[in-house]
Amino acid sequence: GQSLEQPSEVTAVEGAIVQINCTYQTSGFYGLSWYQQHDGGAPTFLSYNALDGLEETGRFSSFLSRSDSYGYLLLQELQMKDSASYFCAGEDNFNKFYFGSGTKLNVKP
Amino acid sequence: GAVVSQHPSWVICKSGTSVKIECRSLDFQATTMFWYRQFPKQSLMLMATSNEGSKATYEQGVEKDKFLINHASLTLSTLTVTSAHPEDSSFYICSASDRDLHYNEQFFGPGTRLTVL
Numbered sequence: 001g002q003s004l005e006q007p008s009e010v011t012a013v014e015g016a017i018v019q020i021n022c023t024y025q026t027s028g029f030y031g032l033s034w035y036q037q038h039d040g041g042a043p044t045f046l047s048y049n050a051l052d053g054l055e056e057t058g059r060f061s062s063f064l065s066r067s068d069s070y071g072y073l074l075l076q077e078l079q080m081k082d083s084a085s086y087f088c089a090g091e092d093n094f095n096k097f098y099f100g101s102g103t104k105l106n107v108k109p
Numbered sequence: 110g111a112v113v114s115q116h117p118s119w120v121i122c123k124s125g126t127s128v129k130i131e132c133r134s135l136d137f138q139a140t141t142m143f144w145y146r147q148f149p150k151q152s153l154m155l156m157a158t159s160n161e162g163s164k165a166t167y168e169q170g171v172e173k174d175k176f177l178i179n180h181a182s183l184t185l186s187t188l189t190v191t192s193a194h195p196e197d198s199s200f201y202i203c204s205a206s207d208r209d210l211h212y213n214e215q216f217f218g219p220g221t222r223l224t225v226l
Contacts, residue, residue: 033214033215035217042218043153044217045214048213087153094158095141095208097215098155099152099154101152102152
């Protein structure tokens, strides 16, 4: 089965750094993705980790520890437009993605 | 970047009717397409995986006779909700991937909001 857990909501101020954690129990785990979704919109891809370690893409970084079944998304220099829901998604060895419950990020001025 | 479209974006129908949703990859050939359902303020739930030219693989608990999926070509997959009922009202989102071109990245369509009266 597939199970991914994330905090339901996080609040931070503009310019700050925030970390969104994801723990997973995925049979045949292959990799972990992160997606951003604004209200009423479609998810957009942020990052993917197949190997342990940190992947950096601009203000966003993602980390994976396969031994701990844990990953996180790090958002730096927060902007108001970063207010959205963030989902981790575990990929299994059939190339299917199963999404976590999502974390609503509120960025305040 | 890769673009995926869905049609219609919004549909309202009466209970008992069938609704067809199209998902198209516009600028790449999608070896695999996925169909998700999302209820308000909830996560995306994978319904089925669709590969061109073969039968879709449904997730546990998803009725294949109710949610008919056809993947006619490398750029088109359709989801038909048969005999829709109010509990089928949801946001249906497709995604497409081409592992040879966009490794491990799925491209999502804009979604279709279905309301069954």
